[in-house]
Amino acid sequence: MSLEFFLTSLFVVITPGTGMIYTLACTLGFGLRSGLLGALGGTLSIISHITAAILGLAALLHASAMAFQVIKFAGVAYLIYMAYKMLRDKSQLNAQALGHDDAQPRSDFIIVRDGILLNLLNPKLSIFFLAFLPQFVDVNAANPVVDMAMLGGVFMVMTFGVFAIVGVAAASVRDKVLAQPSVMNWLKRGFAATFVALGARLALSEQ
Template sequence: MSLAFLLTSLIVVASPGTGVLYTLATALTGGARAAVAASFGCTLGILPAMAAAMVGLAAVLHTSALAFAALKWLGVAYLLYMAWQSLREQGALSVEAGQERAQAGLADARVIAKGFLINILNPKLSIFFLAFLPQFIASDDAHPLARMLELSATFMLMTFVVFVLYGLFAARVRDHVISRPKVMAWLRRAFAGGFALLGAKLAFAER
């Protein structure tokens, strides 16, 4: 596996985006366990894009304006919904300081599901797999599918690890943040604004 692939993937994964923003927001109010759940959900959201690239569906998304637009606007709508949820003190920012989760398993499942939706509704992810990964597969490779699986699995592992690190850092400062209502209010607005801006960026995205 080339160093160029690892470095490029790290830059892509570590760059602030919807997954990072969601993981940070969840970690600040849900703690370390919620951060891991959010990271896991965002990582799972890569699987459909990976599968689409392998069976050629990503090429359809890349060439079909209607398919791309449909998925894009679903993603925009979901990001705006996340912004609205943040402002209403629900979703990722709804847990109060010291509150214990009576149904931790169910709460984690919801966090994972939201993280999964954030990535699955991003059409750029499928195109990323279509345009990025093939560059690191030799034209004379005897097993291109196996090679793509290897690269995809590496990318997913890097995503999970980087997101967990982001989340654990946020969880460490959680007690200093949630005990200050004014700080929490500003954070809710900041996360809501972040989701809205990312939604706007996706709305203007081209194939």
């Protein structure tokens, strides 16, 4: 694996997106453990995109405008739903409801599930991996599929590592943030607005 692959992957991973925003929201709302579960969900969603790229499903999405649009707008709808849920959920990012402990109003399963779905319904990721991974596979490799899978695995490890660091950083200031309900309310609105903005960006994206 080349240095170029690591540097390019790191640049892609540290670019703020739904997974990172979701990790931040979970950490500030429910504590580090939930933040790490959110990071896990965002990372696990990559498996489907890497698999789609390896199996050529991403090429089908690229060729089929209908399939791409259906999955894309399902992803947009889910991002908007997450924004709505964040604004309506009185316990999420609520200092008075959560106190200063790591109480978990939502189950671990739901946190991981939402993290997976946020990225799972983005067809651009499958197409990205289809274009990205083959660039770092030797054309003379005995089994390029295995090499692509290994590169995808390294990308996932890097993704979880960066998300985890973001979660730890957010957890270090969580008590101070929780002590200021007005700040929490603005953060909640900010996260919701970010999900809407990401949904709008996805809606305007082309194949």
